[in-house]
Amino acid sequence: MLETSARLLKLLSLLQSPRDWSGTALAEELGVGVRTVRRDVDKLRNLGYPVDAVPGVAGYRLGAGASLPPLLLDDEEAVAVAIGLRAAATGGVSGIEESSVRALTKLEQVLPSRLRHRVRLLQSVAVTPTVGASVAPDVVMAVAAACRDHQRLRFDYRSHDGTSTIRTTEPHRLVQTGRRWYLVAWDLNREDWRTFRLDRLNPRIPTGPRFTPRQAPGLEDTSRGVASGAYRYQARFLVRAPAEEVADRIANTIGTVEPVDASTCILSTGSNSLDELTLYVGLLGFDFQVESPPELIDHVRTLTARLGAATPA
Numbered sequence: 001m002l003e004t005s006a007r008l009l010k011l012l013s014l015l016q017s018p019r020d021w022s023g024t025a026l027a028e029e030l031g032v033g034v035r036t037v038r039r040d041v042d043k044l045r046n047l048g049y050p051v052d053a054v055p056g057v058a059g060y061r062l063g064a065g066a067s068l069p070p071l072l073l074d075d076e077e078a079v080a081v082a083i084g085l086r087a088a089a090t091g092g093v094s095g096i097e098e099s100s101v102r103a104l105t106k107l108e109q110v111l112p113s114r115l116r117h118r119v120r121l122l123q124s125v126a127v128t129p130t131v132g133a134s135v136a137p138d139v140v141m142a143v144a145a146a147c148r149d150h151q152r153l154r155f156d157y158r159s160h161d162g163t164s165t166i167r168t169t170e171p172h173r174l175v176q177t178g179r180r181w182y183l184v185a186w187d188l189n190r191e192d193w194r195t196f197r198l199d200r201l202n203p204r205i206p207t208g209p210r211f212t213p214r215q216a217p218g219l220e221d222t223s224r225g226v227a228s229g230a231y232r233y234q235a236r237f238l239v240r241a242p243a244e245e246v247a248d249r250i251a252n253t254i255g256t257v258e259p260v261d262a263s264t265c266i267l268s269t270g271s272n273s274l275d276e277l278t279l280y281v282g283l284l285g286f287d288f289q290v291e292s293p294p295e296l297i298d299h300v301r302t303l304t305a306r307l308g309a310a311t312p313a
Helices: 004-013 022-032 032-045 073-087 099-109 113-127 137-149 220-227 244-248 275-281 295-307
Strands: 051-054 058-060 151-159 164-178 179-187 192-197 202-203 234-238 253-257 265-271 287-293
Touching: 004 022, 004 058, 022 032, 022 058, 022 099, 032 051, 058 164, 058 202, 073 099, 073 113, 073 234, 099 137, 137 151, 137 164, 137 179, 137 202, 151 253, 234 295, 244 253, 244 265, 265 275, 275 295
Parallel strands: none
Antiparallel strands: 051 058, 151 164, 151 202, 164 179, 179 192, 234 265, 234 287, 253 265
């Protein structure tokens, strides 16, 4: 006969299968009497598991409760959930990327090594469409764990021009824009908050030591860093339109909008391409003036002259 704790876990595993169980069937599976099954069901209910009685027969099913109780997964289910969470973390469904990373971090922490190997094997042979620069799942997991555990993180970081530096940070959180993953962290060398693209980051393991989290920047500051800080060109435009109208057309991860007066605003954004900056702002449908950087001003003048020459006199 199984010990009480082991028997409760097996009973919970049986009830989590999508079927109704009679008391007799459960007793046979567990090798106990029907009265013991009833007592064990009461223990599960006291632990917060919503075990419902099946009307008409002396049976049971696991119902939906007010809160989510712990779940038991077999090997195949655990692998399937891990694969699904990794796919979700790449941005396949908008809005669940960061929560998927948090859930995957918890799951992979307790996965046996044999299952972790299966997950990585399946991931290595699967072809997943990506948007923007791809990031190795192990990098996302390592950075997410450092954020969660408040462990200092050292990593090799490659800038837009290919220069590599070693950064020592206090990682705060991950931000997913739909195109790229970013780390928001306190840079110990520069003594300031910075945003880092994860596809340019190579963690140095092990992490540590632990640190006391600092007061993090607000959402507006984080968005400004994500929108322009990691790009080669950080641009500033004076747009002749109300800030509300411009902000309606631009996600806060693409650019930040600050009102100047009732009819003009400042748009700050970034890109690795001067052409992309020019076309993106030009297609918004508002009159604008380039304020910075100087190379973008020269580029717009050259492009304007080229486009003017392309039309018949």
